Amino acid sequence: MSTTQHHDALASLAAGADLPAAQQPVWPDAARLSSAVAELASYPPLVFAGECDVLKSRMAAAARGEAFVLQGGDCAETFAAATADNIRDRVKTILQMAAVLTYGASVPVVKVGRMAGQYAKPRSSGDETREGVTLPAYRGDMVNDFEFTLESRTPDPQRLVKAYHASSATLNLVRAFTMGGFADLRHVHDWNRGFVSNSANSRYERLAKDIDKAMKFMSACGADFDAMRTTEFFSAHEALLLDYERPLTRVDSRTGELYDTSGHFIWVGERTRDIDGAHVDFVSKVLNPIGVKLSAKAEVDDVLRLIDKVDPDREPGRLTFITRMGARTVRDALPTLVEKITGSGAQVTWICDPMHGNTFESASGYKTRDFEDVVEEVRGFFEVHQGLGTVPGGIHVELTGNDVTECIGGAEKILDADLTKRYETVCDPRLNHQQSLELAFLVAEMLSKD
Ligand SMILES: O=C[C@H](O)[C@H](O)COP(=O)(O)O
Ligand SMILES: C=C(OP(=O)(O)O)C(=O)O
């Protein structure tokens, strides 16, 4: 790659810096911001461009129905919760879900953590008022602290650097777990057996027995289980804070092309997908696989323009639409969108986020979601795609490996009154370990019928 090529690639990125960017913090100190950005720019990439290309090929397979994508993790990661135990339990939950889904879908499951970079949040309101005191809203640990004091809520640019280090440590451990033997399919299968042995989960016993039989069959056929001790695992987050994403965008030495090396898959949220805004401009210039969230409000024409801008070459695996319409809306709003976009000749991967269209405030005042709604939106998503002959390519879920009480329902029958027991999220309510596995079993049933 020539110096001119390198220079041109970076210049094209800088050209977008003046575009309007929604949902950015107001940093109080420009000099401290510049020094944090320069520090980030000096650090090594977190992921390698070649890995992003591999994930793109996996996303392309999912668009064709030859793979199924599972994206999951916290709504908002926090520095304090980036501990070995938490990371292990989240990875374990995703691996357990993936094993069940692999059986249901009869295709490989592409495992993607909403991890190692999910530190910035868009908010409905720029500030928050408690008992007459108004302070800046919490925007993720990359920006400010959740504690409700002026000092904590004031954006601090050094947090961008901390987010890099927390992401680096998280990704390092995720790579160690998934490549070092923790992900061994035999362990994962044993964990899932433990899950169904709990009497609350007897509803899933049949499917679990079928999986058990399949494992025994594989073993009898001489399957090489030692080859299944490791697994591919990718990282993803919302590319929200451009002061973090831009300095981590690098020129790939192999090709001279730009990649955002903060994560393998990055997405643009429902609140920042303005076609003329800085976020869409940014993702259109990097070669990672890209996601865009779409609510029921998405207009077909806007979405078609988005495709032209982000995926002008109609490259398989490049663009994923993550639809989050709501359990009661998905059957009405999704068909036209999928039909028109498929009719335009675009080849995108469709993923269902059954969380963000189903949030409500409980009577006791907690932001929550009902497990039934989550399942119902996935069911609607499958029905719509089945009706149109298109491919439901995966699910995108806010979850944790911990036994929190943030979403109501599920086999443990979490009630509004239980939310107060272990409500630990700093943003949106997550499925706990048990609810996540239940969802996997239910989606596996839907997939096997599909
Ligand atoms: O995670 C998504 C958004 O950040 C979140 O739903 C916005 O929540 P808010 O309405 O509490 O700001
Ligand atoms: C902010 C999020 O989603 P959306 O953009 O779909 O609201 C999110 O995924 O946490």
Ligand SMILES: [Mn+2]
């Ligand atoms: Mn969220």
